[in-house]
Amino acid sequence: MNLIPNLLDIFSILPALILAGGGVILICLSVLFKTREFLIVRYVSGLILLIAFASVFYTAFRFPGNGVYFGGQIENSVLTFWLNLLYVSMAIGTAAIAPRILKNHKIEFPEFYPLLLFATSGMMLMTSAQDFILVFTALELMSLCLYILVGIARNDLFSLEATLKYFLLGSFSSGFMLMGIAFLFGGSGSTNVSACLQPLLVAGYQGNFAKIGLVLFLTGVAFKIALFPYHAWTPDAYEGALTPVTGYMATAAKAASMGLLLVLYTKLPVRLEESAWAWLPGILALCSMVYGNLLALKQENLKRMLAYSSIAHAGYVVAGISAGVREEVLFYLIVYSFMSLGAFAILAYLEEGTRQVTFFAVQSLSGVKPLTAIAINIFFMSLAGVPPFG
Numbered sequence: 001m002n003l004i005p006n007l008l009d010i011f012s013i014l015p016a017l018i019l020a021g022g023g024v025i026l027i028c029l030s031v032l033f034k035t036r037e038f039l040i041v042r043y044v045s046g047l048i049l050l051i052a053f054a055s056v057f058y059t060a061f062r063f064p065g066n067g068v069y070f071g072g073q074i075e076n077s078v079l080t081f082w083l084n085l086l087y088v089s090m091a092i093g094t095a096a097i098a099p100r101i102l103k104n105h106k107i108e109f110p111e112f113y114p115l116l117l118f119a120t121s122g123m124m125l126m127t128s129a130q131d132f133i134l135v136f137t138a139l140e141l142m143s144l145c146l147y148i149l150v151g152i153a154r155n156d157l158f159s160l161e162a163t164l165k166y167f168l169l170g171s172f173s174s175g176f177m178l179m180g181i182a183f184l185f186g187g188s189g190s191t192n193v194s195a196c197l198q199p200l201l202v203a204g205y206q207g208n209f210a211k212i213g214l215v216l217f218l219t220g221v222a223f224k225i226a227l228f229p230y231h232a233w234t235p236d237a238y239e240g241a242l243t244p245v246t247g248y249m250a251t252a253a254k255a256a257s258m259g260l261l262l263v264l265y266t267k268l269p270v271r272l273e274e275s276a277w278a279w280l281p282g283i284l285a286l287c288s289m290v291y292g293n294l295l296a297l298k299q300e301n302l303k304r305m306l307a308y309s310s311i312a313h314a315g316y317v318v319a320g321i322s323a324g325v326r327e328e329v330l331f332y333l334i335v336y337s338f339m340s341l342g343a344f345a346i347l348a349y350l351e352e353g354t355r356q357v358t359f360f361a362v363q364s365l366s367g368v369k370p371l372t373a374i375a376i377n378i379f380f381m382s383l384a385g386v387p388p389f390g
Contacts, residue, residue, distance in 0.1 A: 011062060012069040012076055013128065015055045015084055019121035022048030023114040030110040045113035046095055052120075053088045056081065068130070072192065075130050079266075079330065083127050083259040086334055090252035090341055091120045097345045098244040104351065105153055105242065112152060116248070119145035123256035127263055132181045132191045132217075135260065139177075139224075143170055146253060150241040162240025169223065169233045177220030183213030194267050201269050218264075224257035225314045228288040238307035243351060246303060247344030250310050251337040258317050258333055265321055281322040288315030302347055302357045306340070309383060336383070343379040346372060 010017070025048070026041050033040050059076065066077045094116060102112065122141030129135045147170065151163030184196040187209030199210040223230040238246045292312030299305035313336055320329040347357050349372065350365075365373040 008063075009069040009074070011059065012067065012074055013125065014059050015052045015088065016121045016124040016128075018048065018052045018055055019088075019117045019124070022052070023117035023121070026110065026114040026117065030114075041110040041113050042095075042099060045117065046092075048117060049088060049092045049095060053085070053092065056084045056088060059084075073131050073134055074125075074128050076128060079259070079262060079326075080124075080128050082330055082334065083255065084124050086255055086337055087120050087123045087252050090248060090255070090337055091116055093341045093345065094244050094248040094252075097247070097348050098242075101242050101244050101348050101351065105156070107153055107242075112149065115145045115149050115152075119149070119248075120252065123252060123259075126256055127259040130193050132184060132193060132196060135193070136174075136177060136181060139257075139260070140174065142253065142256060143174070143224075146245075146249060149245045149248070150237055152245070153242055156240075158240040159242070160240075162237045166233050166237040173220040173223035173230070175220075176216050176223075180213045180215070180217030180220065183209045183216060185213075187213060193264070197264075197267050198269055218261075221257055221260060221264075222284070225254055225261070225317070226311050227284055227314045227318060228291050228311060231288070231292075231311045231314075234311060235304050235307040238310075239301060239303050243303070243344055243348040246306075247341045247348070250306065250344065251341045254310065254314070255333050255337050258314075258329075261318070261321055262326055262329060265324075265326065271324055278322060281318050285315040285319035285322065288312060288318070300360070302362070303344075306343060306383075310340070313383075339379050339382040343376065343383060346376045346379060 022045070026045055029044060030041050060081045063076055066075065068075050095113065098112065119142045122138045122143075122145065125138035126135055126142060129138055147163060147167045150166050151159050153159040181191065185191055187199045187206045188196045190196060197210065197214070199206040200214070201207070202210075219230070223233075226234040238250065241249065289312050292308045292310070292315065296305045296308035296312065299308060317329055317332065320332065350357050350362065362373075362376065365376070
């Protein structure tokens, strides 16, 4: 196995490299142009995101089909192409709606945009990685950036509380994932994703280690997608974070973790729907749907309502994966992400120096801002699955 990267290897992860390198450039710019750093960083970040968006297409056309790079550490496929395109699109949308909210809350931290780029880069690497160590490293890159973004309003007690809960529970889930990787390595002697999952069909200690390791690892992933009963952080984190950050967490971050589930599904040595464990994700999905939707009905705060709705949507995705419909799940992720980001963009527009947008506040919206009322109805009906929008 050749571990020395060549030019083809470098170009295979070009979008992630552009975002990571762009984040470093933005940090340098914030130091060099101290008097106008925020405006410069904002515009340059937009340019970098557009270049990364174009590079996703370049990489797909330059390396069509499935390909393995970096000695089997990275795999590009049609699935990773659509996921990468989704991540960058959500980052562009977040960067577009962020300036107004940051200004309203008097947050002039140029670090917001580098963190956005670093997190998106981590998402790309996470769903392209074919080694559990690289998967975990990329996931932590994404998670650490999100922890900081949730608490970027450091003078806001709601934001600090949300950060603390998110960080503590996130660290706890990372421990589960690391322990799972250790068991998978113990059963297979490798950290390669496919090699780690092969012992699932083997009797004896190797198979037992692989099963325990996979359950522990998926427990950590379940936290990231806010699947019942690993959802406790979601309402407080969504409510406490700034609305653009909440939108980014609900779309790109959730899609990345669900994309990781899709990647793991394709590497299983046996089809999930044909295995003896097929009932377990189905039960968790059902509980997520029922719990998320019932709790969403009780909320007055629209951000908390969308938080509980995201728990239900996690159940829909897991139900699709457990049924073996990968392409349909990917399509669902794309549509859900755009509609969810649109809903949070409307909430960001409706915020007037406060983070509390309630049902009472939008009751008379049609008479004051009719176009906004139409938009929020379209996005919410789409998330609810109401025809023709759903």
